[in-house]
Amino acid sequence: MRASRFFISTLKEAPSDAEIVSHQLMMRAGMIKRLGSGIYTYMPMGLKVIRKVEAIVREEMNHAGAIELLMPLVQPAELWQETGRWDKMGPELLRVKDRHGRDFAIQPTSEEVITDVVRSEIKSYRQIPLNFYHIQTKFRDERRPRFGLMRGREFTMKDAYSFDRDLEGMQKSYKIMFDAYTRIFTRFGLKFRAVAADNGAIGGTGSHEFHVIASTGEDALVYCPTSDYAANMEAAEAVATGARAAAGAALAKTSTPKASKCEDVAKLLGIDLKQTVKTIALTADKEDGSKQHFMLLLRGDHELNEIKASKVPGLAQNRFSTEAEILEVYGCKPGYLGPIGAKGPVTVVADRTVALMSDFVTGANEEDFHFTGANWGRDMAEPALVADLRNVVEGDASPDGKGVLAIERGIEVGHVFQLGTAYSESMQATFLDENQKPAPLQMGCYGIGITRILGAAIEQNFDDKGIIWPASLAPFELVLCPMGMDRSELVKAETEKLYNAALEAGIDVILDDRGQRPGAMFADWELIGVPHRVVIGERGLKEGNLEYQGRRDTEATAVPVAEALAFIKGKIQK
Structure with a gap:
């Protein structure tokens, strides 16, 4: 071409x-x-x-x-x-x-x-x-x-x-x-x-x-x-490892003014975010018009995986509860919800990690208050369901037991x-x-x-000059860039010879015969991302060489004219 x-x-x-x-x-x-x-x-x-x-x-x-x-x-x-x-x-x-x-x-x-x-x-x-x-x-x-x-x-x-x-x-x-x-x-x-x-x-x-x-x-x-x-x-x-530790602290209702997020609660109380539990309120609308309310519990530093949540029995079709529903079921506004003392009927679903926690902090279902020292069995019933609800994080145990996750x-x-x-x-x-x-x-x-x-x-493949196509996907495998082809018979003859030889060898080659200045010509092909470039110039030809440069190469390589086609074929086949 x-x-x-x-x-x-x-x-x-x-x-x-x-x-x-x-x-x-x-x-x-x-x-x-x-x-x-x-x-x-x-x-x-x-x-x-x-x-x-x-x-x-x-x-x-x-x-x-x-x-x-x-x-x-x-x-x-x-x-x-x-x-x-x-x-x-x-x-x-x-x-x-x-x-x-x-x-x-x-x-x-x-x-x-x-x-x-x-x-x-x-x-x-x-x-x-x-x-x-x-x-x-x-x-x-x-x-x-x-x-x-x-x-x-x-x-x-x-x-x-x-x-x-x-x-x-x-x-x-x-x-x-x-x-x-x-x-x-x-x-x-x-x-x-x-x-x-x-x-x-x-x-x-x-x-x-x-x-x-x-x-x-x-x-x-x-x-x-x-x-x-x-x-x-x-x-x-997300795998939860280890066993639940025995309760070591008494349950206490603690003032947490204006701390509606786990991050704020942890900072206020001077504790690790991993010791907090956050509540996500979901509602499932049934075909008969009734509603089922679910309380999902995750560790404070973990994020809900909505796909996993939708696989919990009863939550195939779910939505986040409205503020009005939260007030009706829990008796307080969002940000202070927890499994202890909720007003209405609610199904508690604990993430695997939360089910193994002890002495944790959770909402008290009252604005500006949280419970500290909360423990399963002693302070509240065991969760109705335990499920994998969260996104994994770096360093979690691999489910196959053969290392940790990245x-x-x-x-x-x-x-x-x-x-x-x-x-x-x-x-x-x-x-x-x-x-x-x-x-x-x-x-x-x-x-x-x-x-x-x-x-x-x-x-996956670019730099500040443009695209760097893998050879199998590039629009052209090779571009020939003659210098002054319209002014030099020597350049024209050697360019045409190499171009025809490349075509006969089955190389997808394009000859840039537009007569552009070298800088503009090179910039175009670097932008387009052709992986192999050969420059044919009169000065190099007089020395018996062409100039080859791969798209990822930082410098050009002088190649003898007689060896150019074999050299190019070798580069393309790598």
Whole structure:
């Protein structure tokens, strides 16, 4: 490719609405152009990267035995109504009507459509296992689209769906896809981590997320450096160790004026924050219109994990209690709540750590007062439930017992789910077994954010000059930068010779024949992030050399003209 025949449009400054590095650099490098809120045109330079991502994904999915098809962007509401997600998805699901007033969804995902395809095609156990995948545009009507391709409304994803006869088969298909994802992200040249995750709204029985490691990542990843344990913050188990100590202090009602937070109470009383217990009041609204009130207790320095809380019996559908409800149930305003002396009926749920505490400080259900020296059994009944309610912190014991936990930041770019029969049962997708008896298909679901990969890769690989693409994702592997090609026949001849040789060798090369000044030319390609650059100048040629510089190199290397192609091929293959 010659730069004069390609479209290159770089900017010195990023638009003011570009908040994070990847968004800023993609805009400056002319890879994307904003059309509307969370909607972007993929410009030629950016589309080249997307196509390379897609090629790697296709190769590995095909190698793993998946079969490509293409499902529609617009999907009839009836399918979504079969699974109940037409109502459950909420405003993120963009709904439209056709000219006849029929409802459709602009797909954010395709579980319903693929299940509909399979239930009409699969009749016998002899036709499975089966795995279909597609790479397709999606749309999610994000409330606050931001960060460019990282949190846009329109984006491209690879979805795959496996179908098996039983749980064992589904788990085998899941492992095949997990291994395929590991190969995909390895080929991308990115540092990544696979972590256990919560299935969330998609349903099912188990899942893993694949995260690109980046200090700017939105997600906290929990792992044990001395074992294989890894999970995202939502799913990471918080282990409580040791045994509860015997009571050593008398219960005392202590004045704590204007100290409604554990941090303020600890400071006022001159104690460690870890000796305090905070109360979180939740309410579950039942179908019959009644309410059930829950008191969740966490150590003062710990944070509530709402996903874990939703798994407590009775709290699948919960909300934070209103101030009026708190006054009615506890008899005081928020900030002074505790398990001793609450007015109304309430279910006390203690975090594992709190259940092992003694001589702790908790609210007295009276404004400006807390109890000190509180102990389970002696001063209050044992909690109705003990559960894992909190986010883990660095240094917690690893759940596998093989060390302590560490935390790093990541960007989710892939997710694999064991769906089980969540969709096949609701949509009656069955097959006939050897005894000609119908059974629901066991499903797995596997997604990769194709366009999100670009943002994640940049967040992991950049410097003050611009993007540093891994070789497998770069829009071009090599850029040739001739100095005065229009003025020197020697430079022109050697440039054309090397350019043609690189093309014949299968190198994805671009020749910058735009006639720009060296500084502007180099700045463009450093911004765009091409990993290998060769400068051809008359002075160097007279000495028999070209000048090579890798994108991460601090200095250029002189390379003999006769050895240039072999040298470049060696660098690219590393």
